[in-house]
Amino acid sequence: MARGRTRWWWKRETRSVTVTQVTRSLEDSEERPNMAMELNGGSVIAMVGKNCVAIASDLRLGNQALTVATNFEKIFPVSEQLYIGLCGLATDVETLRERFRFLVNMYTIKESRAISPQAFAHLVSSTLYEKRFGPYFIEPVIAGLEPITTTPTDGSAPTTEFRPFIAGADVIGCLNFAKDFIVTGTASDKLFGVAEGLWEPDLGPEDLFETISQTLLNAVDRDAYSGWGAVVHVITPDKVVSRTLKARMD
Amino acid sequence: MPSMEHVAHPQQRAFNPYTENGGTILAIAGADFTVIAGDTRQSEGYSIQTRYAPKVFRLTDRAVLAVNGFAADGNMFVKKVKQRLEWYRHAHAKDMPLRAIARLIQTMLYAQRFFPYYVYNILGGIEDDGTGAVYSFDPVGSYEREACRAAGAAQSLVQPFLDNQIYFKNQQAAPGQTHPSHLPLPDVLSIVIDSFTSATERHIEVGDGLEMYIVLAKGRNTQGMESLHGVQELSSKLDGERVFVVRRELKKD
Numbered sequence: 001m002a003r004g005r006t007r008w009w010w011k012r013e014t015r016s017v018t019v020t021q022v023t024r025s026l027e028d029s030e031e032r033p034n035m036a037m038e039l040n041g042g043s044v045i046a047m048v049g050k051n052c053v054a055i056a057s058d059l060r061l062g063n064q065a066l067t068v069a070t071n072f073e074k075i076f077p078v079s080e081q082l083y084i085g086l087c088g089l090a091t092d093v094e095t096l097r098e099r100f101r102f103l104v105n106m107y108t109i110k111e112s113r114a115i116s117p118q119a120f121a122h123l124v125s126s127t128l129y130e131k132r133f134g135p136y137f138i139e140p141v142i143a144g145l146e147p148i149t150t151t152p153t154d155g156s157a158p159t160t161e162f163r164p165f166i167a168g169a170d171v172i173g174c175l176n177f178a179k180d181f182i183v184t185g186t187a188s189d190k191l192f193g194v195a196e197g198l199w200e201p202d203l204g205p206e207d208l209f210e211t212i213s214q215t216l217l218n219a220v221d222r223d224a225y226s227g228w229g230a231v232v233h234v235i236t237p238d239k240v241v242s243r244t245l246k247a248r249m250d
Numbered sequence: 251m252p253s254m255e256h257v258a259h260p261q262q263r264a265f266n267p268y269t270e271n272g273g274t275i276l277a278i279a280g281a282d283f284t285v286i287a288g289d290t291r292q293s294e295g296y297s298i299q300t301r302y303a304p305k306v307f308r309l310t311d312r313a314v315l316a317v318n319g320f321a322a323d324g325n326m327f328v329k330k331v332k333q334r335l336e337w338y339r340h341a342h343a344k345d346m347p348l349r350a351i352a353r354l355i356q357t358m359l360y361a362q363r364f365f366p367y368y369v370y371n372i373l374g375g376i377e378d379d380g381t382g383a384v385y386s387f388d389p390v391g392s393y394e395r396e397a398c399r400a401a402g403a404a405q406s407l408v409q410p411f412l413d414n415q416i417y418f419k420n421q422q423a424a425p426g427q428t429h430p431s432h433l434p435l436p437d438v439l440s441i442v443i444d445s446f447t448s449a450t451e452r453h454i455e456v457g458d459g460l461e462m463y464i465v466l467a468k469g470r471n472t473q474g475m476e477s478l479h480g481v482q483e484l485s486s487k488l489d490g491e492r493v494f495v496v497r498r499e500l501k502k503d
Contacts (some may be wrong), residue, residue: 193407194414196448217420222410247420 036089036137037171039064041225042074043185044085045216046143046166047199048178049208052236053164055083055143056216058187058247059229061090070228070249078104079114081162081235082144084124087184088171089137096138099127117144117165121175128173135171139184142167145235162237181215187223194219205241209234213245221248268320268368269294272455274402275305275316276445277374278416279382281432282467286314286374286384287442288402289450289500290459292321301458301502308484309335310345312491313375314463315355318402319389320368327367331355348375352385352393359391366390370401376491380467382432397432404449404456411448415441435464435474443498450500460498467491 041062046055061072075085076097084100086093103123107115115123121142128136145162152158168182169175176182181199183191194215203211213232220227230245275288292303306316307328315331317324334354338346346354352373359367371387386399398416400408413419418429433441442462450457463484464475468491475481478496485492 189406190410192452193404193409193448194411196407196451197411197415197444214414214420218410218414221413221419222406 034137037139038186038225040088040090041186041223042072042087042090043183043187043191043216043220043223043226044074044087044141045181045183045191045195045212045219046085046141046168047181047195047203047208047212047215048164048166050202050204051162051164052205052208052234053143053145053166054205054208054212054232054234055085055141055166056212056230056232057085057087058185058216058220058226059231060225060227062225065224067228073231075231075233076100077240078120078144081147081237081240082115082117082120082142083233083235084120085141085143085184086138087141088139092136092138096127096136096140100124103127117142117146117167120144121165121167121169121177125169125173125175128169128171132172137171139171140169141182141184143182143233143235145237186225187219190219190222191215205234205236209241209243213243217245217247269322270319270368271299271303271321272403273303273305273318274400274404274408274446274449274453274456275318275370275372276398276400276408276412276442277316277372277384277386278398278412278438278442279374279384279396279432280435280438282376282380282382282470283435283438284314284374284376284382284384284465285435285438285442285462286316286372286465287446287460287462288316288318289446289456290461291455291457291500293455296454298458304461306461306463307332308463308493308495309351310375311485311487311493312345312465313348313351313373314465314493316372316374316401318370318372323367324369327358327369327371330358334358347378348373348383348385349377351375352395355385355387356391356393359387359389363390372399372401374463375465376467380469382465382467400445404453407449407452408445411445412441436477439464439474439478439496446498446500457500458502460500462496462498464494464496465491466494 044057057074059070061069078084124140143166146165148161149158166182167177181195198211198215216230230247232243234241272293273289277286288305290302292299309315366389373385377383384396385393387393398412423429446460482495
């Protein structure tokens with residue numbers, strides 16, 4: 001009898017332990033967001049102008065609150081008039097930069113022509129979606145000029161026009177073709193607010209440069225994970241102007 | 251051996267006394283006026299509870315309080331502040347000065363240090379010296395006098411825009427010139443309206459309606475308000491500081 005009682009108590013203990021066990025969800029949640037997107041910090045923005053586009057980013061690389069480098073560029077040229085900004089986990093920035101370089105080189109060799117911004121956006125999308133269940137922690141921004149070649153029927157030489165193109169995507173490649181601006185990164189909410197207030201349609205290259213610069217600088221100055229310098233690329237049909245901005249370094 | 255099915259399992263219960271009701275508030279001080287504004291949407295999660303729930307309240311002819319966060323706490327807090335101001339009027343036969351209201355709000359918030367009002371306060375109005383003033387508070391009473399402040403759901407969208415447009419951050423003054431420390435009333439009003447239309451565009455908890463309170467210093471004319479339509483005066487007398495409210499529609503989607 002005594003032996004039986006002992007066993008009864010022991011079993012009850014075991015049971016109560018099992019019941020109070022806490023199960024944690026492995027999915028992202030409000031309480032435990034995906035830390036990879038905020039680990040290194042950084043922000044990118046792209047804007048459409050009249051016959052031009054601009055893309056800009058900060059220069060910070062951090063390890064959480066510790067700033068590791070202030071010369072970490074996140075925007076890379078794809079072709080002469082096409083740039084991509086890679087925002088998120090720094091190791092994936094490097095990986096994807098090299099992967100896109102390889103894929104674009106293969107495309108250029110096979111097709112014997114430069115990749116169009118539209119095609120490149122879909123290449124980015126499918127590359128990200130390939131890793132649907134273990135994604136690269138990158139939200140890309142694409143900015144470029146789409147060449148529109150028209151061949152006149154009267155036999156005269158074909159003419160090429162350029163249409164501004166920007167696109168953004170989430171970590172698994174869901175594309176967003178906005179006609180005003182695209183923002184990503186740890187300062188994205190700030191960038192949305194300022195850009196919505198400053199941006200207007202049909203800005204020329206100089207006004208677009210001022211608008212994107214002011215938007216980026218004022219947004220990153222309110223974000224602890226972004227800032228420490230900035231670069232802006234303004235893409236026009238005949239040239240790309242890249243400028244490094246003087247920014248707050250704190 | 252007894253069956254274990256009837257044995258009570260340890261159970262966890264939780265009651266969360268707080269809710270976040272969305273919305274955004276904003277105040278900007280001028281040289282001799284202050285504008286205090288807030289949207290009128292009240293939401294809980296993804297549901298809109300009402301499209302008209304005021305968040306900005308006239309306290310006296312020279313003080314306006316905007317309250318954002320948990321609406322129930324906000325309404326109760328405003329009620330208690332108004333009660334304290336009435337007691338002050340009965341005791342001293344005058345309205346409490348703005349800086350005194352600011353300190354009163356601090357002590358009232360800190361009194362609830364271990365069960366706080368879940369509310370961000372922005373107090374705007376006219377100081378005794380006739381200058382426009384904005385005081386912003388955290389939920390437990392830390393406060394600061396500033397020229398402008400945004401709070402609430404779209405604070406992160408609006409505050410950097412204000413840094414740029416009010417404080418001229420990242421802007422260089424023309425050679426030989428300096429940035430103005432205070433903007434004229436029409437400029438401030440258009441910045442406030444632009445801030446809220448931008449926030450409405452990009453934040454789901456902001457929208458429906460906009461209420462802007464304008465407090466003018468004693469003796470200041472209504473210059474800069476001529477072009478405003480639908481202005482309603484709320485002042486109790488015409489020879490002191492004057493309070494006006496202007497209402498505007500915001501997008502409802």
